[in-house]
Amino acid sequence: MVNMGLSEELDVFGNPLQISKQPSAIIFAVTSANHNNTRRNPLPLYQRAMMIQDFSRELNIPSFVIPIDDIGQSPNFASYTIKKIEVETELMIKLTPENTIVLCSTPVANLYLELGFKVLPVEKVPGSADSFFAKLPWEELESIVLKHKQSKQNLDPACIRLWKDYGLFEKVDMLFSDSLIGDDGDLTESRDYNTYVREMDEIAELKFQETIPFLKPGRIGDIGCAVGSWIKLVCQDPKYTESDFYGVEIARHLYHICEQRKENGEFQNPNVFFLRKNAVSGLVYPRLSMNAIHTSSLTHEIESYGDRSQLLAFIKNRFEELVYGGVWINRDVVGPEDKETEVYVWMEEDSSTNQGLGPGKYVSFKEYLESLSTKQRFFQFQQDFRKEEGYVLRTSSILVDGIEYHRMKLKDICEYISKKDYTDNWKSEMHESFCFWSFDEWKEQLESIGFKISPNSHAYRNEWLVKNRYEGKIKLFLASIPNPKQTADLIPFDFPVTHMLMLAEK
Structure with a gap:
């Protein structure tokens, strides 16, 4: 076409172009x-x-x-x-x-x-x-992934050269085989990133203060670094002037913010690098290369959007990446030790401004949720929580001294109270499981891979959440006998742990 002109070429309608002049560029x-x-x-x-x-x-x-x-x-x-x-x-x-x-x-x-x-x-x-006449580019890409014998024969030699030199056939195989990441490279398509970014910045100081005493200088990785806020704070500490920082973020929107912040000069240490990679499917750092790896609010997302095998693979990959004496600092939510225990729950119901209206009667789903009392919102949660994953949250109700209580597993009410106020990202949060492992179960899994758990590791309760989100909204009780009647006593049960700081040493 380039050398012979365009006069006989047919346009999209099947008509000759009738252009004799050869292309100039x-x-x-x-x-x-x-x-x-x-x-x-x-x-x-x-x-x-x-x-x-x-x-x-x-x-x-x-x-x-x-x-x-x-x-x-x-x-x-x-x-x-x-x-x-x-x-x-x-x-x-x-x-x-x-x-x-x-x-x-x-x-x-x-x-x-x-x-x-x-x-x-x-x-x-x-x-x-x-x-x-031929496959479209995206069909060729799928053929490569499916390893059709003749798929590479349709590629130009220039394409094959680059794909071989850079190992791209293997990379694309990995992308298509990963069930955790969507077509656009994100964990979830329902997250409001404007709200999410603001929340990440607001808690960055808390994450920094909680983790900095245990961080080791050298090559430091932050997997799931969001917008780089934690790295930015660590860079300001003179102890880490000679350290190299490697932030990893799979969400495209957040990765671009990291790059923009670096371009803006927001990181005091020039040796800050960001990678857009999936830390679940394989290693993101070379084996035996990292002195410290930090993750925050990430491991529960792997369990929630992927599956248990992917979480276990993630843990093993971090072990492989650390040098001997290195530490993986994992800050995340955690389930209570007695999470299968059945508890009785009182929920307030006087704050409702909803007049029996469904979500369609409100400007937004957020506005609808915020019109509901704690009890009403629980029923919406029961309907939505991990519905796509097939989870069924079972409850029963009972009257004790004329007051209604709802009987359920401790882990289920913990899931609700940890999410009930996320009205901005409700649909996204409904996929997320916080209480799949207790602190002791986390320790067992890490030790089985070869980690040694530092005695500074601990589970704790976020008292701000208790004071501002739980008290006055929820009360927990245990029954004095296994199946109480109306006259049975209910014993107050304190809110359990919500978070953990796990220091896994190699």
Whole structure:
């Protein structure tokens, strides 16, 4: 096409272009250029650009690689791309229907047609039929993952060279086999990241003060670093001036914030590096390379969004990465030791402003939740909690001296009280399990892999939560006999532990 002209080429409608003039340049618009390490876009921009430039050497005309960042589903995507190309080339290239032919096989072609551009269909057969000469790029990618014998034969030599040199076939296999991460590389699609980022910054000082006495200088990793707030605080401590910091974050939105903060100069130590990697599927650091690894509020997410085997693999990977004498500092929620014990729960019901209205009668689900009393919100929780995972929260009610109590397992009421006030991220929180292991069960699992648990490790109760979220809303009781009647005594039961600081040494 490049060497022979375009006069006989058929456009997307099956009509000859009738353009005898040969192309003077080719522009490769690399869409979703700000995405990488996802199933849709496994390669970063620089590797895609390397392949294109390698491939373009055979074309004998100038070629330009232009990054187009993702703007989501937009009817203005075509016009945005044209403007982005103009800006990225410092106004050197201005594309118009008079000087440009667009190559596209997807429905995005319609957006360019609306702007007056002529479109060549590439893989698509010209005309109205929905048929194709060859696989679309995403189908080729899936074929590679499925290891079809002939899949690599369809790839250009420039593609094969780069994929082999950088071990990308193995990387893509890993991305597609990982059930924990979605197509866009996030744990959950229902999280409000604006709220989440604010919460992470607000508790960063607490995490720092709690963990800094046990942190060892050297190569320090922070897995699930969110927006880098913990690393930022540690960098301010003179003891760690000579240390190197490696933050790992899989969520694309948070990773970009980390990179922006680094560019803004927010980290006092210049040796701060961020990686967008999945710490569940394999090692994120070389074996025997890290003096300290920090995780906070992460391990429960692996259990919640993945499964037990993935959590155990995560623990083993951290053991492999640490040097002998290194420490994994894991700060997270934890279940009570007697979590299977049945308790009787009183819940307040006078704060309700709901007049029997369902969620659809409110501006937002958050507003609906906040109209409910503690007891009413519990019933919504019972309906929603890990519903997609098949969990059933069983309760029964009983009257004692005319007061209603609800009987359930201690772990179930602990799950509720730990989440009842997360009205901003309710749908996301409903997937998360906090009480799957007690502190002693955590110790057993870590010791079975080879860790030694520091005596400074401990489970504790967040007293701020007790004072501000639990008291006056919930009361816990044990029965004086196994199956109390109306006249039976109920013995007050204190709120159990909520969090742990686990110091696992190698």
